[in-house]
Amino acid sequence: MTDQVVDTDASVLVEEGRFLGRTRELKDLCADIGRAGLDTLSGRKAPRARVLLIAGRPGSGRTALAEELVRQVADRYEDGVLRARLSEPDGTPVPVERVARELLTALEVPVPPGADEDEVAQVLREALAERRMLMLLDDAADAGQVDALLPEAPQCLVVAVSGGPLTGISDVRPCTLGGLDTKSAVELLSRHTGSVRITVDPRAAEGLVEECQAQPAALRLAGGWLAARPKAAVADLAKHLHAEGDDAATPLARVFRLAYTSLPAPAARILRLLSLAPAGLVDPHTASALAGCSVSGARTTLDDFVALGLLHAVDSPLPQYEVPACLHPMLKALAESQDRPAEIQLARARMLERTVRLLQSCRAITETDSPQAREKLLGMPRSLRFPNPRAAAEWLRLRRPALLASARLVVADGELDTLARRLLSQLVRAMVAHWGTQAAAADLYGVHGLVLDVAERRGLHRERAAALLNLADLDARTGRTTEALVRYRTALDAGRRANDPYATARAMESVGGAHLELGDYDRAADWFGRALAQRLAREERADAARLYGRIATAHTYAGRYGEALRSWRAAIAGYRKEGDVAAQARALSELARVQEYAGRPEESLRTCQEAVEWARRAEDVRLQAALHLRTADTLEHLGDPVAAALHRSTAERMLGEELQEGDTPEILSEQDANACEIRSASAED
CATH class of the missing domain: 1.10.8 (Helicase, Ruva Protein; domain 3)
Structure with missing residues (x-):
């Protein structure tokens, strides 16, 4: 059995390896698992998972009891345990969509970036339908949160922790806690x-x-x-x-x-400032920045707080701590009453600045080929440097919940937008550097949405255009082409207002790509043509050659082969002037394809042979193999099976077992260029 874990405040009342008390409650809860429900008594099959509720005030040990129950019965659920916390430390309910995404991430189930609450919840229910799992939903704010996450699988069990009853969920088995015996x-x-x-x-x-x-x-x-x-x-x-x-x-x-x-004044100040820690998660760097002290001194103080019961140590490869949810309101009230607003804002700014620098270091350690990155990394204090890329990736993974929470909080605050922009920029770059755009897509969608919020609030049209392009790209990759088209058009308006030729050209090309995906080939060719005109005016020949290819593709789909052939020849000429041998070979390959569509097999054969030669010069073995296969197909159409077999065997010899007979690799990708990066006015970025 594997244990799937999502961030939680599961600081259990288990000390020295043994749980204390609650014998009667545990016995009743275990008995409730197997007890017949209302559906069973009425002769119907249970439609959803059994829900056990542990209710009690913060500090009553409700999470500890839930964790002990999970420990005792986990072996009955062979597909593992899922954990999630449904409230922020200050009591704000966590959106169901975010919780469902975290649970799906723990299950290693992909979910489309930007999907709404209903869609993500449905994906979660489908993922759990064939599994036998135990879910611990801690600190539920209301019944609606729990109800939206309930598996439609009677073989699963949900243990919910809340401050009161979950009215509205049928057949809930409650256990209300008082004090210990x-x-x-x-x-x-x-x-x-x-x-x-x-x-x-x-x-x-x-x-x-x-x-x-x-x-x-x-x-x-x-x-x-x-x-x-x-x-x-x-x-x-x-x-x-x-x-x-x-x-x-x-x-x-x-x-x-x-x-x-009873605490010394410096320690008391650190303690109340911990109420600013994002998601209630603290590490020595966070405490050091909040208090303005050394990292080693902060860690010593945090360890002292653990001994005093004021903090919980998190089981983690890195030193991490958690502010108990039951103490958070009191710490926040103390900070607001004993520290001036300007001091609190300064502490928050120091914490964000430290986070930005750690993210810069986290990204820079991956840029081993860049002298500028190495120089910048060596210029940082030793405490901010990572020993190797693996350590940086591990830090990013472990601190991910706190980093995302920090981004959400600073954007919601609205008073530190310059720091917010730098934080969001560095967070995106670090995630892409370590995880890649595809793997980090779900998190990136949320971060780009925050960038858009700041840009709209501050009237930053360039950053607004960049955020809209990023969001639209993610929409397009997940099949929401209509939504992507709307965002691309809005990004175009923002790029024009910012007088940003890069964003404007990218937006026009992307609008064309969206129309192409939707099957509107005339509009696609028109928008590609507008983008081409701007590229030609700025003498951006490589991009212009690529756009000739995109125009040719639109004409090909529309059956206008003559116009497609002219556009591909223009693209080939552009690549030749730029000296891009590989792109020229791919464009020749596409030209041959269109010639074949147009009923010109002899011309297609000559073009394929020319493309093979350019692919050989580019040392692109896979492209050579694909071209040999295309040549073989053309020769078969021309009635020369012997020569076709020769070309096919050549392709198979090049790729070995990787390429099965009849497969033709895609030669020219229709994917857009790299996503428009988030740009900041700060020179540090």
């Missing part, structure tokens, strides 16, 4: 304080448990406070909490207040 609560306390202080004064320990209402998060903080003060008695802490006397405050809030006020 006294014995388990005292044992949890002793794991932090040591057994001696508990043994010498068991009544004081029970009194402290009562003050904390046996809530695991409060007990963990209390244990951390005592562990940091070996000479303090358990009774002393109980008295401190009792003296607080704030009946409106929860036990967790009272213990947290005591723990926070």
Whole structure:
């Protein structure tokens, strides 16, 4: 069985390898898995997965119980476990579309970039239909989120964690949590304080448990406070909490207040600034940038917070930490009350600047052939450099949730748009450098959408055009050609307003490509012609030659072979002037194809033979083989099977077993040139 994992706040109440308490709840939950549902009792087959709900306040150990349940029953689900968190640390619900994408990524199921919520959810349901899986949906904000993600597969099980009931989902089995039993609560306390202080004064320990209402998060903080003060008695802490006397405050809030006020001022400042960490995920660089201290000092402080129960360490190859969701609102309130808005904004800007520089380093380590990249990399502080490309790729993979969250937050903030533009630019480049455009397409679609938001807000027409082109390219690659056409036209308007000839020409050519895909060959040829006129006016001969080829393709599809032949000859002449031997060979091959369509087999044969010679000069073995196959087809049409067999055997000898008889590789790709990159006004980019 494999364990499929999506980012979650699953910081379980499992210490020293053993789960504490909740025996009755676990027994009831396990029994509910096999218990007959309402559909079964009424004689109908269950249409969807069974849903178990674990409800409780933040800090009650609800996620810990869910994780322990998953651990105990995971072996019943041979296709693995999926995890997802449905709320941000501040309580904002995560869009269903984003959660579904993360789950599909964990399942290694491709999903079209830009697909809407219903489409992505349907792909997820289809992916789970034939699987037997266990899903843990943590911190659900409402029933709608869970309902949209439910597998239509009764063999699957969903464990949902929420603060209240999931009204609207049928046959949910709820388990509502209170505090731990006294014995388990005292044992949890002793794991932090040591057994001696508990043994010498068991009544004081029970009194402290009562003050904390046996809530695991409060007990963990209390244990951390005592562990940091070996000479303090358990009774002393109980008295401190009792003296607080704030009946409106929860036990967790009272213990947290005591723990926070006990910190040195620098550490307290770092702690409250951690509320700015994207997705609640912190690493030493994030803490260092927020506080303006060294990376090593930040890591030491973060480790101290873990010992105090104020942070959770994430099981990761890199040092990463998580701000407990139950503490996030209190940290945010402290930051807003004790730090001036300008200080908070400065801390956020430092964090984003550090992220930009790390992304620059992450990308630069892959550019081993570029002296400029190497020089720039060596000019960075040692703490920002990666030892090798593999380490950079691993950092990018592990920090991906935080990086994407950081991009969303800075764009939503709207006050740091210059930094936002640099962050988005470097994030795109790093993803493409390490994963490639195709593999990163889903993430890139979201990032380009954020670029578009900033560009429209700031009236940056050039960047707006670039973002629209990028989004339209992704739409076109996933079959949404009509949507892509609308975006290409909008990008053309933006490029003209920015007086950007590159974006304008790219947009016109892309509009033509979209019309070609939609079967409107006249408009396709017209738009390719407009793009060609601009390329010729700017003396961009290589692009002009390529556009002659695209015009010829449109004419060929429309059956206008005479115009197609003229355009291919113009393309060949352009490639010859540019000295592009390989492109000339491919264009000759396409010319031969059109000649054959036009009923001129003798001309097609001569053109094929010429193309073979140019392909040989270009040392393109695959193209040579394809041309030999085309020559063989033409010879067969001309009634010379012996010569055709000779050419076919030559092609097979060139490619060996890679090429089966009768296969003809595609010679000329209709794919557009590289996507329009995001450009920033910053010289650093």
